[in-house]
Amino acid sequence: MENIISIFVKSIFIDNMVFAFFLGMCSYLAVSKTVKTATGLGIAVIFVLGITVPVNYLINKYLLTEGALIWLSPSFIDVDLSFLSFIMFIAVIASMVQLVEMIVEKFAPTLYTNLGIFLPLIAVNCAILGGSLFMVNNEFQTVGQATTFGLGSGVGWFLAIIGIAAIREKIKYSNVPAPLRGLGITFIITGLMGMAFMCFMGIKL
Amino acid sequence: MKEKESLFSPRNLKSLTGPLSAGNPVIVLVLGICPTLAVTSQMKPAIVMSLSVMAVLSIGNVIISLLRNTIPPRIRIIVQLTVIAALVILVDQVLKAYVFEVSQKLSVFVGLIITNCIIMGRLEAFAMANKPWPSFLDGIGNSLGFGFILIILSFFRELLGAGTVYGYPVFEKIGLYSTGYVDNGLMSKAPMALILVGILIWIHRSFNKDLIESK
Numbered sequence: 001m002e003n004i005i006s007i008f009v010k011s012i013f014i015d016n017m018v019f020a021f022f023l024g025m026c027s028y029l030a031v032s033k034t035v036k037t038a039t040g041l042g043i044a045v046i047f048v049l050g051i052t053v054p055v056n057y058l059i060n061k062y063l064l065t066e067g068a069l070i071w072l073s074p075s076f077i078d079v080d081l082s083f084l085s086f087i088m089f090i091a092v093i094a095s096m097v098q099l100v101e102m103i104v105e106k107f108a109p110t111l112y113t114n115l116g117i118f119l120p121l122i123a124v125n126c127a128i129l130g131g132s133l134f135m136v137n138n139e140f141q142t143v144g145q146a147t148t149f150g151l152g153s154g155v156g157w158f159l160a161i162i163g164i165a166a167i168r169e170k171i172k173y174s175n176v177p178a179p180l181r182g183l184g185i186t187f188i189i190t191g192l193m194g195m196a197f198m199c200f201m202g203i204k205l
Numbered sequence: 206m207k208e209k210e211s212l213f214s215p216r217n218l219k220s221l222t223g224p225l226s227a228g229n230p231v232i233v234l235v236l237g238i239c240p241t242l243a244v245t246s247q248m249k250p251a252i253v254m255s256l257s258v259m260a261v262l263s264i265g266n267v268i269i270s271l272l273r274n275t276i277p278p279r280i281r282i283i284v285q286l287t288v289i290a291a292l293v294i295l296v297d298q299v300l301k302a303y304v305f306e307v308s309q310k311l312s313v314f315v316g317l318i319i320t321n322c323i324i325m326g327r328l329e330a331f332a333m334a335n336k337p338w339p340s341f342l343d344g345i346g347n348s349l350g351f352g353f354i355l356i357i358l359s360f361f362r363e364l365l366g367a368g369t370v371y372g373y374p375v376f377e378k379i380g381l382y383s384t385g386y387v388d389n390g391l392m393s394k395a396p397m398a399l400i401l402v403g404i405l406i407w408i409h410r411s412f413n414k415d416l417i418e419s420k
Contacts, residue, residue, distance in 0.1 A: 191399030
């Protein structure tokens with residue numbers, strides 16, 4: 001249980017997707033103009049990460065790693081399909097996004113209209129594929145840990161995009177040097193936010 | 206039948222050189238930010254990354270351009286992702302075989318070329334509507350524009366963060382440390398990469414006034 005909590009906190013603050021690994025930057029910059037749309041995308045990301053990471057965990061454990069196919073027949077002990085992981089993961093993500101979209105449309109039409117075009121966009125958000133790839137690197141023991149990691153990373157991304165969207169709404173009224181307006185200042189603010197998040201891991205220079 | 210265009214006609218040349226400055230994928234179109242920031246703490250991984258992206262983007266562009274009339278529009282994203290993922294697996298295997306340490310350093314970011322928005326963006330916006338040769342040039346041009354930014358960033362980050370250029374200890378050789386100079390370790394951390402990109406955009410836009418955003 002302690003382990004689960006520490007994975008959760010670690011994936012939100014210390015290994016924050018945006019500030020520590022720069023994942024999902026494209027949509028982070030494009031969709032952070034207002035807090036409202038940022039919230040929509042953030043929730044969708046939590047949702048999709050929470051589903052795809054455990055699914056990819058199972059696929060990786062029972063199909064791809066060396067000797068994983070042993071449950072089919074003992075003669076598969078030497079089979080190592082891990083080079084297929086990229087294509088499997090992206091296929092799972094693309095189909096999961098499609099599936100989630102259909103389910104949400106059927107059972108929660110209001111949420112569907114709120115999320116709007118963000119759901120399909122998520123298939124190419126690198127935070128999602130990154131979540132699965134880091135999950136492989138971290139070598140989690142159980143599905144529970146993998147799910148926690150997925151949800152935690154999603155929450156971390158959610159916090160980051162809400163933060164920047166709120167700052168951007170305020171900064172509209174400030175007098176930023178013309179060439180820095182818009183994109184440039186957003187990068188610099190993200191850098192400053194990243195420095196603040198560095199305090200969680202303790203700075204080693 | 207249209208008359209045949211020469212291989213390096215002005216229009217083709219434009220798709221090669223445009224992405225270097227005015228249509229730069231990183232600092233103007235804001236595509237492919239994640240790898241730009243993540244692999245630029247040293248020059249070597251940055252160069253390897255640029256070359257990998259160049260291989261995937263140019264070959265992917267040609268393949269999609271050849272297939273463009275046969276791909277049903279509804280499933281085109283899946284088709285594009287499959288082509289990209291297959292190419293990235295090839296690149297990953299080549300990197301593991303020939304430059305193993307760099308491939309370790311790049312870790313998940315080789316896999317993340319799949320979701321590099323430059324690649325999806327160019328396949329969708331250019332290769333789906335153009336012939337193979339212009340698509341190939343567009344791929345090369347965009348990856349050059351991407352690599353250009355990567356090399357500038359990694360040069361400054363490596364020089365100021367570790368005092369080396371491509372692994373060669375410049376500051377140590379010219380004896381800067383004996384005068385009391387200390388490396389700025391923050392340069393190789395994540396936040397400085399973001400701030401450097403911000404400054405790069407600032408400089409670029411001061412020279413290209415038409416890119417300045419309206420208030």
